[in-house]
Amino acid sequence: MLQIMLSKTSNRAAIIAILISLILYSSSIVAYSRLLNRLYLPSSLTGPESLAFDSIGGGPYTGVSDGRILKYDGPNSCFLEFAHISPDRDKTMCDGISDFSELQETCGRPMGLSFNYKTGELYIADAYYGLVKVPYDGGTATQLVANNEQGNPFGFLAGLDVDPQTGIVYFTEASSAYKIRDLHKLLNGTQDYSGRLFRYDPTTNETTLLLSDLAVAAGVAVSNNGSFVLVSEYMANRIKRFWLKGPNAYTSDIFLRLPGRPDNIKRNSANEFWVAVNYPFGSPPPPIPPVLPLGLRVNEQGLIIQAVPLVEEFSTESVSEVQESEGKLYATSLHESYANILTL
Template sequence: MLNMAMVLITTTLMILLLCSPTPSVAILIKRFELPEPVTGPESLAFDRNGEGPYVSSSDGRIYKYVDSTEGFVEYASMSPFRNTTLCDGFADFSVGQAICGRPLGLGFNHHTGDLYVADAYFGLVKVSPGGENVTRLFGPDNTYPSTMFTDGLDVDPDTGIVYFTEASTNYQFKDFQTLIDSDDKSGSLLKYDPRTGEMTVLLSNLAVPSGVAVSRDGSFVLVGEYLANRIQRVWLKGPRAYSSELFMPLAGRPNNIKRDSTGQFWISVNNFLRSPIFQRRINFPRGVRVSENRMILQSVFLIAEYGTEAASEIQEYNGTLYSGSLQASYATIFRPFF
């Protein structure tokens, strides 16, 4: 049975490779292990000094990678009244995360040093430099009581404007399996201007919007719809400002989107295919690099990184490729093998 399963997985992977432009498989270079039993480095970020990665985690904390000796250390906690007995080591999709928080998308404002966090339960959160002051900007405890599940995030490097997604106003993160089995279209793409404190809804009626990334020149922002298998583009400047269009359909479910140093985008995509042997769907995670004019430039399968577990983010920083996963206990450095 095991041999048959491996044959099936290998055959499926080969088909996907042959059908992908510039196909390759990732080679694992390094793992950054989180402190046990913490899991879920769903997103990664680097500060203005190039330190990190900083990662989100399953027990409501942000961790910062120091070096190979110290590893990850706690940087900030989403809950101002964190009970270590209750919260430490929480696994994902637990009801307790509503008390402890569950940070997902991360992004730094490199002018101020502030770290912005999309927390699944607490909404949009700002962490001051040093990780000590944590401020909730958008969420269920202020003027936005309908907030249920905040997800992806990006910060415009020039203006400091924060773009983030509200995956659903009907389901919470703990109900994720029910959400993806639904036909929910209550999600939104939002904009927060830290200079004015103004919050704006840019696009609504989205099918579980996940990742978001603003373009290098700030002229548009991309948002992925997890249930719709597509990326949409919202124009921010020019004659088409605040109009939207289909940017790219995908053969798989998109998660986080990250802009690279050349202005192109890495999209984390998970391809779920039905297995007749296991009687369930098997995932083939990959990273897809696309240009601003919608060209798919590269497709990298992450079997060596996560097996068939879902990958949540692919990010290029200073020429190095990093990846994160909601399900793993580590983040990774990898390189494509052509």
């Protein structure tokens, strides 16, 4: 029996069609979610693209539209500034700017982020500054990698994950042909296969290209044992797996095909993955087409074992990330001013 919560304004037929597709594809178990709370950003800020929790469960931390990293302060029920991307940040110019502003090229636009729990450092994929890191006590980010393997500036970085065992950082360049301010062009029918997957080793400061020719490389997550890394191709409706160890090392295959567009991927404590998926429908006004958002829990064999509809939480805005922490589910969107907390 399927249980699903639908808002009065939601497209019931479309949602049911998506869920049926998922069931036919994978015999998935569909569970409903309940909104517990919303963590609102300070006024005028948007876009908590990704979340991270530190080694003692503090946070969540998130990057926002004006180039800052914020940390949620539970006792005061608000987000406070933890770090910023630009080394010469001008608060008068940067504070409060919105997404897709040209000022973001100066102020920074943090996207994917993840902690190295052994060092306490926070690694960030910034859409304009490339790969950066922030010390355990916050402050100004240090730029680590600004250019691709050909020596050219990145188009824009999107996803990031840190191997919990080795500290190696995996990150994606969504596109080498577009900037994030051109996102509406990239997602409205453009055939762009310039996305890439990279690995950065902090012990040697070496960056290695693992995969290229990806159709908007969005999210990335390494398996718990470090045997493979997943990368989502937003415009190809699929997730690729790049093998790091074993007989298939340094080869790739298709891990999962989806009826919608996958964004960020997050590993949970059970060695599974949560994937944020957006099913497009209707006419696509810029910068993002209307979508039906879902969170999918996937095991290491690529089988969908839970689908959580997020229409109640985001209406027809896209979901950027779904992440599990301490028995709760967190869901974010690049186009909203809050993060949702849900029960499982």
